[in-house]
Amino acid sequence: MSRRPDAPPASARVPRFSATERWAHRATAGLMGVCVLTAACLYVPQLAQLVGRRALLVTVHQWAGVALPVPVLAALGSRALRTDLGLLNRFGPHDRRWLLAVLRRDGRRASRPAHKFNAGQKLYAAWVAGATLVMLGTGLMMWFTHLTPLVWRTSATFVHDWLALTLGIVLAGHVGMALADPEARRGMRTGSVTREWAEREHPLWADELMRVPGNSRTRPARTGPRPTTTDSAS
Amino acid sequence: MGRRVLLGTLGLGALGVVAAPALQRGMEAFLGGAAQRDPTGLTDLLPNGGGFRYYSVTSSVPHKDAGSYRLTVDGLVDRPASYSLADLRVLPRTRMVRDVQCVTGWRVPSTAFEGVRLSELLDAAGVRAAAGAVRFTCFDGAYSESLTLEQARRADVLVALRMRDEDLGHAHGGPVRLYVAPMYFYKSAKWLSGITLTKNVRPGYWEERGYDVDAWVGRSNGRDDEPTT
Numbered sequence: 001m002s003r004r005p006d007a008p009p010a011s012a013r014v015p016r017f018s019a020t021e022r023w024a025h026r027a028t029a030g031l032m033g034v035c036v037l038t039a040a041c042l043y044v045p046q047l048a049q050l051v052g053r054r055a056l057l058v059t060v061h062q063w064a065g066v067a068l069p070v071p072v073l074a075a076l077g078s079r080a081l082r083t084d085l086g087l088l089n090r091f092g093p094h095d096r097r098w099l100l101a102v103l104r105r106d107g108r109r110a111s112r113p114a115h116k117f118n119a120g121q122k123l124y125a126a127w128v129a130g131a132t133l134v135m136l137g138t139g140l141m142m143w144f145t146h147l148t149p150l151v152w153r154t155s156a157t158f159v160h161d162w163l164a165l166t167l168g169i170v171l172a173g174h175v176g177m178a179l180a181d182p183e184a185r186r187g188m189r190t191g192s193v194t195r196e197w198a199e200r201e202h203p204l205w206a207d208e209l210m211r212v213p214g215n216s217r218t219r220p221a222r223t224g225p226r227p228t229t230t231d232s233a234s
Numbered sequence: 235m236g237r238r239v240l241l242g243t244l245g246l247g248a249l250g251v252v253a254a255p256a257l258q259r260g261m262e263a264f265l266g267g268a269a270q271r272d273p274t275g276l277t278d279l280l281p282n283g284g285g286f287r288y289y290s291v292t293s294s295v296p297h298k299d300a301g302s303y304r305l306t307v308d309g310l311v312d313r314p315a316s317y318s319l320a321d322l323r324v325l326p327r328t329r330m331v332r333d334v335q336c337v338t339g340w341r342v343p344s345t346a347f348e349g350v351r352l353s354e355l356l357d358a359a360g361v362r363a364a365a366g367a368v369r370f371t372c373f374d375g376a377y378s379e380s381l382t383l384e385q386a387r388r389a390d391v392l393v394a395l396r397m398r399d400e401d402l403g404h405a406h407g408g409p410v411r412l413y414v415a416p417m418y419f420y421k422s423a424k425w426l427s428g429i430t431l432t433k434n435v436r437p438g439y440w441e442e443r444g445y446d447v448d449a450w451v452g453r454s455n456g457r458d459d460e461p462t463t
Contacts, residue, residue: 052290089236126236130243155254
């Protein structure tokens with residue numbers, strides 16, 4: 001690859017998430033947090049004993065749950081989000097290498113190539129989206145008890161309970177990884193990351209940014225890999 | 235590919251709903267066994283992990299003991315009464331061992347309850363002919379329940395003082411709770427403080443929020459649990 005002379009220095013910041021994406025993330029995280037907290041207070045005996053107020057907690061839990069997909073759906077108008085969803089959806093050969101390296105506990109950067117999102121982030125995004133919809137569906141079956149036959153409802157409760165536990169563990173992993181990486185958090189908070197971080201964590205993405213200097217003002221190239229866009233168009 | 239993972243998760247969720255009855259039976263059997271040998275109590279936190287769950291509709295519930303507790307019987311009766319804990323403790327006791335079934339799904343097998351038959355207190359108060367139902371109020375300040383007079387006179391309806399052969403603790407509705415063996419457990423009002431004879435049934439706390447008033451286990455609330463009596 002030929003580096004252009006006007007490529008920004010390594011300390012420069014590169015845009016990662018648009019304002020719309022960040023707000024969608026914040027709103028989703030907030031609603032998910034409300035769901036998890038109210039669920040814990042309804043479910044864990046010690047917390048239930050501390051908090052009480054069951055009728056209120058149930059109402060808050062139900063409405064936060066129903067609202068959970070709204071921020072992302074509302075943000076679909078943003079080209080940046082749609083582009084990122086496209087990137088999350090597409091798995092390439094490097095993602096296979098990344099996953100294999102994880103399975104072999106190979107921690108070397110070189111064996112874990114990643115574009116804007118690594119394979120783990122792609123799997124997480126897809127699974128959490130699916131799990132959220134399952135939680136929504138089973139939750140609605142428990143809420144509107146007279147819409148579905150009885151057997152379904154008992155079964156929905158079973159799936160809702162166990163998936164909640166799984167989702168809680170996976171979310172804890174998501175938050176834990178964010179806590180361990182301040183620059184990744186800064187990316188979600190401010191929208192940009194250092195070029196150094198991008199080259200270290202997402203080398204394929206950083207390479208592509210290099211080839212499209214001043215990318216925030218550049219239209220996607222007609223040929224070649226699609227660059228990351230920002231929200232300037234939306 | 236990401237889309238396939240998403241759809242796969244959805245598919246697994248749907249499959250889970252279909253396979254749930256079988257999975258649930260297996261899980262209950264396994265966790266029931268594990269809970270017996272689990273000193274940490276962590277299995278209680280798992281779905282179907284067994285054990286009671288604490289439900290309260292208020293933010294905090296006052297504590298009452300032998301000194302401060304009173305149970306009043308009033309309404310359409312000839313002889314209104316107020317019982318202290320000591321008064322209740324000298325009355326004839328009944329002990330029953332039945333499963334406890336919550337309308338949210340959890341079931342605690344073979345749980346001993348001991349107390350005074352409600353019919354005993356009703357007879358002592360002299361129920362007037364106009365009375366058709368019994369309303370229960372609680373010292374948490376919010377919860378209420380009700381039974382028809384016929385249901386209230388059943389031999390398996392107790393004013394419970396003991397559970398699992400121990401005095402009822404605060405978390406389980408102590409010092410005194412109602413125990414309606416054949417019905418879902420929300421009928422067994424915790425922290426019982428008032429028994430009022432009324433003309434007609436007045437829906438209780440959860441019943442105003444959609445639960446059935448006649449809450450027979452297995453025949454109400456759209457559920458088909460195995461009856462507890």
